[in-house]
Amino acid sequence: xxxxxxxxxxxxxxxxxxxxxxxxxxxxxxxxxxxxxxxxxxxxxxxxxxxxxxxxxxxxxxxxxxxxxxxxxxxxxxxxxxxxxxxxxxxxxxxxxxxxxxxxxxxxxxxxxxxxxxxxxxxxxxxxxxxxxxxxxxxxxxxxxxxxxxxxxxxxxxxxxxxxxxxxxxxxxxxxxxxxxxxxxxxxxxxxxxxxxxxxxxxxxxxxxxxxxxxxxxxxxxxxxxxxxxxxxxxxxxxxxxxxxxxxxxxxxxxxxxxxxxxxxxxxxxxxxxxxxxxxxxxxxxxxxxxxxxxxxxxxxxxxxxxxxxxxxx
Numbered sequence: 001x002x003x004x005x006x007x008x009x010x011x012x013x014x015x016x017x018x019x020x021x022x023x024x025x026x027x028x029x030x031x032x033x034x035x036x037x038x039x040x041x042x043x044x045x046x047x048x049x050x051x052x053x054x055x056x057x058x059x060x061x062x063x064x065x066x067x068x069x070x071x072x073x074x075x076x077x078x079x080x081x082x083x084x085x086x087x088x089x090x091x092x093x094x095x096x097x098x099x100x101x102x103x104x105x106x107x108x109x110x111x112x113x114x115x116x117x118x119x120x121x122x123x124x125x126x127x128x129x130x131x132x133x134x135x136x137x138x139x140x141x142x143x144x145x146x147x148x149x150x151x152x153x154x155x156x157x158x159x160x161x162x163x164x165x166x167x168x169x170x171x172x173x174x175x176x177x178x179x180x181x182x183x184x185x186x187x188x189x190x191x192x193x194x195x196x197x198x199x200x201x202x203x204x205x206x207x208x209x210x211x212x213x214x215x216x217x218x219x220x221x222x223x224x225x226x227x228x229x230x231x232x233x234x235x236x237x238x239x240x241x242x243x244x245x246x247x248x249x250x251x252x253x254x255x256x257x258x259x260x261x262x263x264x265x266x267x268x269x270x271x272x273x274x275x276x277x278x279x280x281x282x283x284x285x286x287x288x289x290x291x292x293x294x295x296x297x298x299x300x301x302x303x304x305x306x307x308x309x310x311x312x313x314x
Contacts, residue, residue: 001207001211002054002210002211003171003174003175003178003211004171004175005207005211005212006167006171006174006211006212006215007167007168007171007172007175008166009211009212009215010165010167010171010215011167011168013164014028014029014162014164014165014168016037017164028165028250029168032165032169033168033169034281035174035202036114039159039161039169040169040172042155043152043155043166043169043170043173044173045148045151045171046148046151046152046155047169047170047171047172047173047174047177048177049144049147049148049151050144050148050170050174051174051177051178051181052144053141053144053145053148054210055139055181056137056138056140056141056144057073057137057141059133059134059137060132060134060135060137060138061134062134063127063129063130063131063133063134063137064129064131064134064135064138065242065244065248065250066240066244066245066248066250067237067240067250067256067260068110069134069138069240069254070236070237070240071106071107071110071237071259071260071263072107072110072111072135072139072142072196073138073141073142074103074107074233074237074263074266074267075103075104075107075138075139075142076141076142076145076146076149077103077266077267078100078103078104078142078146078268079142079143079146080145080146080147080149080150081096081100081146081270082146083146083149083150084145084150084153087150087151087154088150088154089154095269095270095272096269096270098269099265099266099267099269099270100266101268102108102262102263102265102266102269103198103262103263103266103267103270104264105112105259105262105263106259106260106261106263107164107259107263108259109256109258109259109262110255110259110260110263112133112255140167148179152166152170167215183292189308222223233267234264234267234268237260237263237264238264239271241260
């Protein structure tokens with residue numbers, strides 16, 4: 001359902017960009033999805049991975065405290081950076097490499113703290129959370145998120161299609177894969193009780209959050225910058241921790257605070273812009289300016305009165 005809402009929203013945005021011209025709108029969709037079918041098929045790979053990632057997120061959040069999940073899920077920054085270096089040949093600054101080390105250290109401290117708190121608890125919780133299962137799910141989700149994000153970026157840079165059109169192509173495959181998984185797992189229940197059975201108000205809130213969360217991130221990156229996105233991520237960790245304390249009785253100790261602080265600092269450090277090195281064009285302009293200044297001096301010398309040899313000798 002989240003993929004359907006995402007596709008519908010992107011369709012409205014493209015229609016708005018075409019100023020309501022339905023003919024141009026349909027022609028664009030037909031040419032981009034049907035005629036250029038090979039480009040559309042390329043999106044099947046990240047769509048499959050994103051579908052897997054979304055389901056793994058539900059498994060992880062069902063077996064981990066919300067604050068722990070939010071901190072651990074920031075490992076996707078590390079996996080995305082590594083896949084960017086390997087697949088896109090990107091270069092990271094020294095500050096970014098240090099921030100990745102701090103990020104890994106912060107997540108590791110949080111996991112050690114959670115493992116120690118689990119050993120201290122003598123009673124079994126009523127929600128029957130499986131911490132190991134949730135941890136494996138969030139790690140695999142971070143790996144899939146990093147690979148799919150870099151693969152999607154590589155496709156975007158290799159074509160002139162807009163982000164909204166690519167999201168439609170992703171949503172088509174995501175909807176088909178989601179319907180296939182839905183029929184495989186709950187086909188009989190849906191046939192008996194209907195497709196929308198169990199869709200409570202809370203479920204609809206989760207669906208809208210999943211559908212518009214990714215589009216909102218794209219808008220933030222387009223109209224703001226990565227620093228603001230880093231602040232938003234850090235703020236989300238703080239909000240998740242505070243809400244977990246009040247809603248689920250989550251206990252925050254010194255180790256968790258230290259680990260979460262390292263993660264927040266690492267996210268901010270990684271989003272800082274690189275130090276601008278003097279480019280070749282700047283160096284060439286500097287050399288050309290020096291050359292022109294020397295040429296100007298030589299031209300000026302032509303208008304100066306020339307001294308004779310006698311005057312020089314006297």
